[in-house]
Amino acid sequence: MTDWTDPDTFAQALEHVETKEKGNCFEDFEEGDVIEHDPGLTLTQFGNEQWMGQTLNHDPAYWRSDAAEARGFEEPPVHPDYLTAATLGITVEDLSEKGGYFLGRTDVRFPGTPVYTGTELHVESEVVNTATSSSRPEYGIVSWRTRGKDAETGEVLCSYERTNMIPRRDPVATDGSGAAAAEEEDDKPDLPEVFITPDGGYFEDFVAALEEADSENAAVAYRHERGRTQDDVTVAQLPLSTLNTAKQHHNVDVMSDSPSGDIVTYGDVTRSTALGHARSDEQTWREVGFDDESFHTFVAVGDTVYAFTRVLSAEDDASSEQAGTVTFEHIAFNQDDEPVYSGTRTAEIQKRSN
Numbered sequence: 152m153t154d155w156t157d158p159d160t161f162a163q164a165l166e167h168v169e170t171k172e173k174g175n176c177f178e179d180f181e182e183g184d185v186i187e188h189d190p191g192l193t194l195t196q197f198g199n200e201q202w203m204g205q206t207l208n209h210d211p212a213y214w215r216s217d218a219a220e221a222r223g224f225e226e227p228p229v230h231p232d233y234l235t236a237a238t239l240g241i242t243v244e245d246l247s248e249k250g251g252y253f254l255g256r257t258d259v260r261f262p263g264t265p266v267y268t269g270t271e272l273h274v275e276s277e278v279v280n281t282a283t284s285s286s287r288p289e290y291g292i293v294s295w296r297t298r299g300k301d302a303e304t305g306e307v308l309c310s311y312e313r314t315n316m317i318p319r320r321d322p323v324a325t326d327g328s329g330a331a332a333a334e335e336e337d338d339k340p341d342l343p344e345v346f347i348t349p350d351g352g353y354f355e356d357f358v359a360a361l362e363e364a365d366s367e368n369a370a371v372a373y374r375h376e377r378g379r380t381q382d383d384v385t386v387a388q389l390p391l392s393t394l395n396t397a398k399q400h401h402n403v404d405v406m407s408d409s410p411s412g413d414i415v416t417y418g419d420v421t422r423s424t425a426l427g428h429a430r431s432d433e434q435t436w437r438e439v440g441f442d443d444e445s446f447h448t449f450v451a452v453g454d455t456v457y458a459f460t461r462v463l464s465a466e467d468d469a470s471s472e473q474a475g476t477v478t479f480e481h482i483a484f485n486q487d488d489e490p491v492y493s494g495t496r497t498a499e500i501q502k503r504s505n
């Protein structure tokens with residue numbers, strides 16, 4: 152009788168069997184396709200606190216009832232970063248489990264917030280664009296519009312448009328124009344002479360710093376001291392806790408033969424960590440949205456995520472009189488000072504006068 156566990160026999164068996172595939176390749180996506188994602192999760196207090204704790208998002212309004220009430224919440228709500236990461240995590244099995252790198256995202260909005268723990272999330276995506284990669288023949292580029300909804304009421308809680316590099320089943324010939332264009336770029340830096348740091352983290356501090364910058368060749372730009380070194384929890388555990396099955400985060404065997412050569416941090420962990428550093432130096436009131444997010448290079452176990460902030464504008468037009476609206480550009484960078492993420496963020500920031 153054949154012993155299927157004999158190593159030689161088993162190796163032969165592996166060579167002959169088919170693999171029951173998970174996920175989709177580039178060729179499986181067509182513009183206009185709508186995908187209802189089967190996985191769903193309940194946004195629990197544990198999941199919320201685990202995400203916020205590990206990414207250094209320690210704003211008391213998301214942890215303590217008295218602080219939550221003082222900010223106009225009924226109770227500590229689900230953090231927008233966890234909501235965003237969970238919305239994306241649920242989509243991975245259908246959209247990017249094959250190993251597509253998360254390149255960027257824009258128009259991240261939270262029409263149904265605040266969201267409280269106990270809410271069940273149901274997510275759907277629509278393919279909005281498919282494109283050939285001119286520099287990487289084994290990948291295509293796909294963008295989806297995703298909506299995370301309250302499964303009970305259908306209310307949209309989080310929506311965004313995301314772009315990934317997705318493996319092709321069949322590589323295509325490319326003209327390499329992407330790489331050539333990059334080489335032609337003029338990389339002479341054009342930085343201002345002066346860099347201003349706001350005195351504090353209230354709305355008025357950002358307004359004053361921008362006014363000062365206006366009067367000279369200056370930018371309001373500064374770095375945050377905190378860093379977070381990536382470990383097994385941030386790289387593998389946090390994405391899996393959002394049902395993110397992308398092999399990039401938990402399958403070292405497959406990833407050793409990929410562009411990154413190793414498992415990498417989930418983009419939403421990198422971003423949320425950098426945002427956590429930035430928020431620790433401001434008095435946030437509400438998150439409004441995020442645009443033009445890009446992931447520039449990989450973050451892996453042992454890398455440290457730091458944050459840099461540039462203040463772009465401040466307007467006195469927030470939803471509450473207790474706050475003003477500030478738009479930031481945040482750049483996450485690693486221990487070698489290389490940018491790993493960038494994006495603009497609009498948030499309502501508390502006024503000092505209240």
Ligand SMILES: CC(C)(COP(=O)(O)OP(=O)(O)OC[C@H]1O[C@@H](n2cnc3c(N)ncnc32)[C@H](O)[C@@H]1OP(=O)(O)O)[C@@H](O)C(=O)NCCC(=O)NCCSC(=O)C[C@H](O)C(=O)O
Pocket residue numbers: 243247248251252253254255256283284285286287292314315316328329330390395397399410415416417418419444445446447448449450
């Ligand atoms: C992935 C990279 C190694 C690719 O590097 P490189 O080959 O140098 O190319 P580019 O970075 O220039 O980009 C490749 C093509 O993609 C287009 N691109 C890039 N960004 C965007 C964007 N925001 N929107 C649309 N298109 C974009 C470029 O124009 C290029 O096109 P072409 O010239 O035609 O080929 C490198 O980008 C890299 O290392 N990035 C970091 C990736 C990363 O770490 N992401 C987060 C972790 S992965 C993850 O979180 C997965 C997640 O769980 C999920 O499932 O989504």
